Amino acid sequence: MPSKSPSKSPRKSSARTTPPSAGTVTPVPLSLVGSELARLRATAPLTHCLTNEVVQGITANVLLALGASPAMIVAEEEVTAFAGIAGAVLVNVGTLYPERFAAMRRAAQAAQQAGTPWVLDPVAVGVLDYRTGAARELMAFAPAAIRGNASEILALAGFTGGGKGVDSTASADAAREAAEQLARDTGAIVAVTGETDYITDGERTWAVPWGNPLMTRVVGTGCALSAVVAAFCAGATNRLDAVAAACAVMAICGEVATGESHGPGSFTPAFLDALYLIQPEQLAGTVNA
Numbered sequence: 001m002p003s004k005s006p007s008k009s010p011r012k013s014s015a016r017t018t019p020p021s022a023g024t025v026t027p028v029p030l031s032l033v034g035s036e037l038a039r040l041r042a043t044a045p046l047t048h049c050l051t052n053e054v055v056q057g058i059t060a061n062v063l064l065a066l067g068a069s070p071a072m073i074v075a076e077e078e079v080t081a082f083a084g085i086a087g088a089v090l091v092n093v094g095t096l097y098p099e100r101f102a103a104m105r106r107a108a109q110a111a112q113q114a115g116t117p118w119v120l121d122p123v124a125v126g127v128l129d130y131r132t133g134a135a136r137e138l139m140a141f142a143p144a145a146i147r148g149n150a151s152e153i154l155a156l157a158g159f160t161g162g163g164k165g166v167d168s169t170a171s172a173d174a175a176r177e178a179a180e181q182l183a184r185d186t187g188a189i190v191a192v193t194g195e196t197d198y199i200t201d202g203e204r205t206w207a208v209p210w211g212n213p214l215m216t217r218v219v220g221t222g223c224a225l226s227a228v229v230a231a232f233c234a235g236a237t238n239r240l241d242a243v244a245a246a247c248a249v250m251a252i253c254g255e256v257a258t259g260e261s262h263g264p265g266s267f268t269p270a271f272l273d274a275l276y277l278i279q280p281e282q283l284a285g286t287v288n289a
């Protein structure tokens with residue numbers, strides 16, 4: 001069932017006593033993922049989502065299945081107040097237009113002022129100048145985390161990212177160093193996703209070696225992941241660990257759901273079920289580790 005190289009499998013050793021060393025890339029331990037998942041379930045964070053029109057439903061359902069509390073509050077008149085109430089905010093520029101950008105700018109600014117962690121998903125940045133400029137403007141409000149595919153992260157870091165619309169044309173491996181640079185430049189935790197996900201603060205990098213290519217054949221797994229990253233950032237004491245745990249939970253559940261399904265149509269309900277059923281203490285039994 002696991003689709004990624006066993007050589008990249010994480011160790012089962014204790015979590016918080018073994019952070020990745022500076023300059024190294026270490027598979028994230030399942031014990032760390034479990035403790036972060038237990039924290040999320042205990043707090044059910046209110047997650048304020050300003051996301052694109054394609055993925056509203058899957059994003060809310062993923063958050064609910066996992067145990068977080070989504071709210072798609074998008075009006076310019078409401079986002080400032082709500083970003084102060086929420087545990088975390090997601091800003092996803094997938095279907096950007098001027099009114100939506102105005103609301104996103106307000107939400108990001110309000111989150112920064114309120115100390116609410118917010119996450120940027122730079123959908124198709126590098127492909128189109130308007131959204132690339134918008135994402136750069138938003139980054140001035142100090143996102144807690146940035147989650148994107150390889151082409152998007154390369155572009156945000158100032159490299160030629162390529163990108164075929166919203167899809168990546170580069171591998172996450174090829175974007176890992178760009179992610180580390182982007183993290184150092186912005187102070188955000190940067191997650192670049194693909195066959196292996198890399199999550200970095202610019203000095204230390206966790207690898208998430210699970211998932212399945214079928215996840216790229218269903219719209220919104222990446223967008224929903226960014227919302228899950230936001231939910232894990234709510235109340236987190238270690239954002240690097242929180243973001244890595246979010247990526248690991250989604251990739252593991254994607255891998256489990258692939259084994260239960262026959263293609264994109266049956267993947268989505270199996271994925272929601274896997275997110276609902278996954279238990280911190282059973283993580284080690286769900287994937288080869």
Ligand SMILES: Nc1ncnc2c1ncn2[C@@H]1O[C@H](COP(=O)(O)OP(=O)(O)OP(=O)(O)O)[C@@H](O)[C@H]1O
Nearest residue numbers: 149193194195211212213215220221222223250251
């Ligand atoms: N080749 C692959 N093998 C295994 N897992 C993958 C692969 N590609 C992506 N994934 C997983 O799919 C999820 C979404 O990552 P992806 O990089 O496709 O995001 P994205 O391009 O932003 O998606 P979208 O914009 O369609 O929401 C992540 O959990 C990632 O680990």
Ligand SMILES: Cc1ncsc1CCO
Nearest residue numbers: 052054094095123166220
């Ligand atoms: C398909 C698509 N188009 C704009 S946003 C989006 C969702 C995947 O990023």
Ligand SMILES: [Mg+2]
Nearest residue numbers: 123149222223
């Ligand atoms: Mg995306």
